[in-house]
Amino acid sequence: MKIVVTGAAGFIGSHLCEQLLTDSRNEVVGVDTFIGPTPPPLKKLNLTNLVKSPSFQFVNDDLLTIDLDELLKDVDVIYHLAGIPGVRSSWGRDFDPYVRNNIVVTQRLLEAAKNKRISKFIYASTSSIYGEKDGKVAENSLPTPLSPYGITKLTGEHLCHVYQKSFNLPIIILRFFTVYGPRQRPDMAFHRFILQMIKEETLTVFGDGLQSRDFTYISDCVNGIANVLHKDGLIGRTLNIGGKERATINETISILEKLLGKRANIQYSGNISGEPKHTWADISLAENLLDYKPRWTLKEGLQKEIEYIRSAYSI
Numbered sequence: 001m002k003i004v005v006t007g008a009a010g011f012i013g014s015h016l017c018e019q020l021l022t023d024s025r026n027e028v029v030g031v032d033t034f035i036g037p038t039p040p041p042l043k044k045l046n047l048t049n050l051v052k053s054p055s056f057q058f059v060n061d062d063l064l065t066i067d068l069d070e071l072l073k074d075v076d077v078i079y080h081l082a083g084i085p086g087v088r089s090s091w092g093r094d095f096d097p098y099v100r101n102n103i104v105v106t107q108r109l110l111e112a113a114k115n116k117r118i119s120k121f122i123y124a125s126t127s128s129i130y131g132e133k134d135g136k137v138a139e140n141s142l143p144t145p146l147s148p149y150g151i152t153k154l155t156g157e158h159l160c161h162v163y164q165k166s167f168n169l170p171i172i173i174l175r176f177f178t179v180y181g182p183r184q185r186p187d188m189a190f191h192r193f194i195l196q197m198i199k200e201e202t203l204t205v206f207g208d209g210l211q212s213r214d215f216t217y218i219s220d221c222v223n224g225i226a227n228v229l230h231k232d233g234l235i236g237r238t239l240n241i242g243g244k245e246r247a248t249i250n251e252t253i254s255i256l257e258k259l260l261g262k263r264a265n266i267q268y269s270g271n272i273s274g275e276p277k278h279t280w281a282d283i284s285l286a287e288n289l290l291d292y293k294p295r296w297t298l299k300e301g302l303q304k305e306i307e308y309i310r311s312a313y314s315i
Contacts, residue, residue, distance in 0.1 A: 001229070002027045002075050006063060006109070007082035009034065011183045012124070012176070014046035015222045016079060017056060020229075027055050031071065033062040035101065036084055037187040045312060046183050063105045068112035075116065077229060080109055081124040083153075086187055087274045090149035102152035107159050114167040120235070121160070121169055122228055127177040127214070127240075127279050129154040136282040139175070139238045147274025157238070170235045172228055177242040177281045181218030181301050182308035189249065190302065193256055193264070194309045202265045206272045209250035214281045216243035217296035217304075224292040231290055242281025244294040255299055259306060 003020055007013040008030025020026050030050065034040045050056045059071065063082055072078070083102040084090075090098050106123070113121055128150035129143045145151050157173055164171040184191045196203050224241045228234060247255075253264050286292035309315075 001025055001077060002029070003077045003079065004029045004031065004072065004075050005079045005081060006031045007124075008032050008050070008058065009043040009046050010036070010038065010081065011046070011185055012179060012218065012221060012225075013081045014050065014183060015218050016081070016225055017050050019222045019226045021050070021053050021055055024055070029057045029059060029071070029075070031059045031061060031063065031066070031082065033060065035097075036185075037086060037089070038185050042183075042186065042312065063109065064100060068108060072112055072116050072118075076119050078109070078113060078118060078121045079124070079225070080106065080122065083124075085149070085185065087128060087147040087149050088272055089187075090147055090152070091273065095148050098149060098152045102149075103155050103159070106156040110159055110163040110169065114163055114169050119170060120172055120228065122172045122174060122225070123156060123160050125157055125173050125175045125238075126150065126153050127175055127281065129157065129175065130276070130279075132276045136280045137240070138282040139240055139285060146276060149274070164236060172234045172236075173238040174225060174228070175238065175240050176221060177214040177216050177240065177279055179216045179218055179221045181305050183218070184305060190252070190305055191309065193253060194260075194302075194306055195313065197256060197260050197262050197264055198309070198315055200262070200265075202267050203253065205249055205253075205266055205268050206270065206275070207249075208268060209253070209266070210248050211275070212246050212248045212278045212280075214242045214246050214279045215298055215301070216241060216294065217301035220244065220294040220296055224286060224290055227290045227292065234289060237285070237289065239286045239289065240281040240283050241286060241292070242283045242294070244296060245298045246280060247298055252298065252302070255302055259299070259303055
């Protein structure tokens with residue numbers, strides 16, 4: 001099976017490519033142009049294992065300009081993970097890259113795929129499209145994004161639905177809930193906290209630290225994504241991919257203190273516009289349709305991320 005993964009040098013993309021290559025029948029073409037908040041050296045580090053595989057081809061090119069007809073030649077499945085992530089940086093004049101890389105790129109890819117013999121087009125979305133909700137949130141909840149970033153990802157979902165309806169493109173949408181673990185982006189909280197605590201620097205916590213998240217460990221996330229390949233009855237579906245354990249930011253810092261054997265020096269800052277107070281995924285649909293079952297506890301996952309950060313930064 002020939003599979004294209006966009007955003008292949010990113011956090012989730014690189015792990016997904018590795019997972020797909022555990023099946024010797026798969027040939028993976030990874031595309032990335034090294035943009036976004038993760039510095040190019042870290043993205044190149046993400047590719048270390050992949051480039052050793054004869055079944056992996058890396059294409060360092062921009063989806064805004066690349067010849068997509070050539071890229072998608074004889075491709076069976078597309079995983080579209082590429083885009084500009086992050087809520088905090090999507091306001092003001094920084095919004096333009098989000099439009100280009102989250103909306104325009106998605107439309108280009110859908111347009112190129114509509115006349116190909118694609119068996120599945122999997123679009124990576126986010127819990128940010130839901131906005132502020134009470135309790136567990138199911139896929140049929142009304143989307144009310146709080147940030148420009150969330151709006152661009154929801155727009156991508158709508159584009160997918162339009163191309164499915166008009167051209168029978170086999171769309172599947174996955175909404176990720178706060179994925180963490182080795183290779184996590186350096187702008188994300190766990191990465192920042194661990195690095196700052198190791199260096200004995202002050203942690204900046206936005207808000208009061210009582211906001212909670214449904215944290216999804218990367219191995220659980222990619223197992224769910226990879227399972228899409230061989231499951232039927234998914235076309236036109238939207239599925240939440242959430243984690244095993246919810247916690248507040250303050251609770252997470254307490255776990256890090258125990259794992260690192262250090263006390264955190266915390267500075268609380270103002271709330272961030274566009275961030276919901278709580279997230280909590282109803283994953284029953286993914287459990288039923290994908291045999292999805294998150295296994296990693298927050299403590300186990302944070303220990304793995306600590307090990308990665310020590311290795312990546314040689315500290």
